[in-house]
Amino acid sequence: MDGILNILKPPGMTSHDVVDFIRRLLGGIKTGHTGTLDPGAAGVLPVCLGRATRVIQFLPNDKEYRVEIIFGLATSTGDTFGEVISRNSASSLTSEVLEEVLRAFVGEIAQVPPMTSAVRYRGKRLYELARQGIEVHREPRQVSIYSLRLVQLYGTGTPHPRALVDVACSAGTYIRTLCADIGHLLGCGASMSFLLRTRAGIFSLEEALTLEEVEELFREGRLSGKLVRLEQALEHFPAIYVRPGAVNSIKSGSPLYWPGVATAPEFLQEGQLVRLCTDRAVLAVARTVADSKRPGYYQFKPVRILA
Incomplete structure (x- = not known):
């Protein structure tokens, strides 16, 4: 079984718990997720099965969230599960100021990645160090926030109003850190009280399956119909269609030279990633390289074999 399941992760489970559940359900098939979602959070968690685990790093991975922020409370973890480290009144907060x-x-x-994140430091995850009471220096990382939209501010006039905010961002963005930074700029402190991932790449909340639905579909023999195939998951890469005589060399990892190309897009660029395809399947993800022996032509070097 090869493809990607769009899972609705429930709060209270880790992303690894979800992967482990599906792996056991499907009899030990190779399984992996495309990006950790906090245990207390809910929402879209794409889970790759079989050959699809080979393309995790190539999938579109921008994210969208709906987050609830509580103002006037700053915690050690950036969410409401941590120890309160400062408490202030945010009773004067208005929608205009927040926007x-x-x-x-x-x-x-x-x-700065939080100590509760899965970032590695000298071979260990930061959250593993945090559980031991160890805090280490973390270098800032650049992320992109595409949009922040205030959905609702409620509890105004009270010490700890809350806001629902929709976030669209790049992969690697820490929403709890964003909430804390917003609170810091406001001068009152803030923390994340709830998080729902509404989209991850091409996977949306509306189409996500609960674990109960996955189990039922599997028992009925209908789960394969819910898989997003590799061809669909890699559609953002230009398609290079391969002549039959070149298929075996690609499977062995050899470059595809121009005589082995059946069809290709008109405009390609040096270093561009493409998918090498037949009419039936994706054979590989490859990088476009100028052919030194044939000026004006390209060759395609596989970086991940899928066939």
């Missing part, structure tokens, strides 16, 4: 602050975060920004 102005949100605009300041749109674009490319620097974020």
